[in-house]
Amino acid sequence: MGQLKCPVCGSKSFYTKDPADPYTICEFDLSDGKILFSSEVAESDLPEVDQDTETFCNRCAWHDKLKTLGQIRI
Numbered sequence: 001m002g003q004l005k006c007p008v009c010g011s012k013s014f015y016t017k018d019p020a021d022p023y024t025i026c027e028f029d030l031s032d033g034k035i036l037f038s039s040e041v042a043e044s045d046l047p048e049v050d051q052d053t054e055t056f057c058n059r060c061a062w063h064d065k066l067k068t069l070g071q072i073r074i
């Protein structure tokens, strides 16, 4: 399995936006092909993430669907 990271800057830090509230973001890291949500995110607030979830890099302007990063176990 290849490294899952931002194709532009190489960061493994990403976030998603709540579709119902674009000002609410949810940060996560990609580690070993899995999503590790930030500990600041309450379990009850974890968003639904699938392969088509729009994903934003935490360090640069890259964003695209999650599946463009590769195979991720959800």
Ligand SMILES: [Zn+2]
Residues within 6 Å of the ligand: 006, 007, 008, 009, 010, 011, 057, 058, 059, 060, 061, 062
């Ligand atoms: Zn990036």
